[in-house]
Amino acid sequence: MSKNQRGSENENLQRSTVAVIGLGQMGTRLAQAFLSAGHVTTVWNRSGAKADALAAQGAVRAATPEAAVIGSPLIVVSLPDYRTVQDLLQPLAGSLDGRTLVNLASGTPEEAARMADWAAGHGADYLDGAAMSGTRLVGRPEALFVFSGSQEAFSTHRSVLTSLGNSVHLGSDPALASVYDTALLGLAWGALAGFYHAVALVGASGVDPADFAAVATGHMPFVTSLMADHARQIEGGRFPDDDGTVEVHAAAIEHLVRTSRTQGIGTDVPELIGNLLDRATASGHGSSGIASVIETIKKGPRNV
Template sequence: MSENFMYDGGTVSVIGLGHMGTRLAQAFLAGGVSTTVWNRTAAKADALAARGAKRATTVAEAVSSASVVVVCLPEYDTVRALLEPVGPDLAGRVLVNLTSGTPESARLMSRWAADHGAGYLDGAAMSGTRLVGGPDALFVFSGAAEAFAGHRTTLVSLGNAVHLGDDPGLAAVYDTALFGLAWGALAGFYHALSLVGVEDVDPAAFAEVAAGHMPYVTSLMTDHARQVQQDRYPADDGTVQVHAAAMQHLVDASLAGGLRTDVPELMRSLLERAEAAGHGADGMAAVARTIRYGAQRVRD
């Protein structure tokens, strides 16, 4: 590893003590990491200081107190404005930015950090705040592998820390993609709860059965990712036509129950578009092809 950066120092500063920033600091403290905290509203550091955190009175003090500087603020422009005056103090340290934004914003921030002699990791917390500090909390990071490896023992205090690659924009890509995935799944679940609720099914009882069904669904993700990569869509799990017909049944059942049909109508439209593009006899993963390339079928 480069001599220019401090590694395995076991010291971290957390800048920004909103709901997530506070949970990050708590997780570092619980993991035995020497933790300094700073927030524009100083009173937000009181509870953390009572638990053993060091309170920095300025951003410069927070930066100079640790080998890893973790920033969790609303947007990249805020991060840049806050750190610009103390840019030279970042030299030799690793800046970990857990601020949501675009891949290009992350890449620009990485270049800014490099210009100031700092390593850079962009990151995203994918499990909300409730699980932070536990093994089920997923944190994705991207940027120099050297910077991640050098401070992995610190970062795993947050949860399951996964390095995606050297491109600092990858964490933002995964952040938005996984957010869409989670909301897509939850939208289906909320509609399902409403549908079984028409028949007075207990929500908790349904959720238990649904959770048991999810390993099958996640296995489809793995298999269908391979199909998309190979651009081959075997109909082992049913054709697009078969699933379109089944989706119509879901729409009809929803209407009969007096429910809105926004969710199944969206899924039905995806299947109908794939069928119109010539994928009716293909497996349902062919829907991904029409999302990526539009309605026109493109085949060699």
Template structure:
């Protein structure tokens, strides 16, 4: 394969130039990939054109320009409505869908792609827009293994691109699971900042200490994942009852200092449910069994 053929093979078309779509196109350009862009509002392509992108005259032209077509739109309905009329142009190409949606959405669109001879990858940008194009930006993909292998280099231009498996539903499952993880951590962080603030501690001063503590927290995640996989919950990191008692202290201290107790109340309720389920003397990781039941006390 000569240099021109390699250049054509690594060409990318980006459809949808919102905040994320624009950053995707910039990352591909920065990595040296010929990048065609299209947006329903054509003016959104102007700034990218100044950076070396090629604005397509229309959607069909954008799809035809590259073997890899990356779409980033508000929802899956928009993806289906937009790409339906150009399905024949997509045949034989790879479609990477970085639109947020549900696992059911991903399976449906993957089925549509298969019917039209289109390689399909569902994906999610897990690090927002600010880090796109940097190694620490996490992107997850699922769907056609062959499509991922064929375009691994282009997708690596976006950051740390991780292939999860052949089930297209995996990317949105990870997307929502990791979003929940982030919000669980941030909710705890926001509550902590409010609490130490009652003692006059500056948020940045507290955060310097909290960051050092997070290495311990991530080590707990690794160890507790092993326990969950094995189905055994030793009490090395405290039992459910020990953590419930400690959470009582957090709730009381927060309330006595005049801040909201929404966050620790949630954790306290979860620990109380786990204890009621018979896990009181088990290691704290056994809380996962209560969550997995999908039941709530009324």
């Protein structure tokens, strides 16, 4: 590379808005979203082919991770886990001073807290984050990204981060994004498990999955409205029976179990719910509203 070429590369890196380190499926989509929003984007990946492909789309290709860090005030890291992130960044920790590090690796709240302390020790603001809508929606308004950590850093870089989708700051505790990530995964799987069971149930009567999905998605606004209302009940510690008592729902779930058996399909999902409702009844919440099940979940099965 000639002196003029090096100078041109350094100039491009210095005016970069954001750097993306790690160009797997998610990292690539992040970089593309930043580029589509008009942000000068530096990219680095251990294998150069993925960076080359993004350079062809307008990204600035950094020769080293240190060059990517030096060239941008905002560093977004998309790597498999916290250990990989720290192993990569440790040798160039001195270059992080005055920059914001956004970490989208998967891990535990404890790992997020340790990473935030490590970043702070090297003069960097830190945001822990999680992509909650997979890769397909990245760059669209409905893609949910949650962040926690430095409020100042989030405010400073909000316009860039909203290029990814609906970017929500959860609070100054860097562990919160990891907590939400895990909780929302459980919520999604609970809903999907119910959906898969429902598709199997109606399928036994010859209903096409797409036909059922059209009706089910129309029903979901009612379900989400229950979440908002029941959250208020949980916060207040009062559980009116407007949406049915635990005993009423237990009877309905038992009907679902019997119907599933009659149709010859598995009963794992409704039996799991039925067990939870039985425990709630045994702990004295049978005549309470359905949201009182939260008290049973908090205690755990050994403390009912």
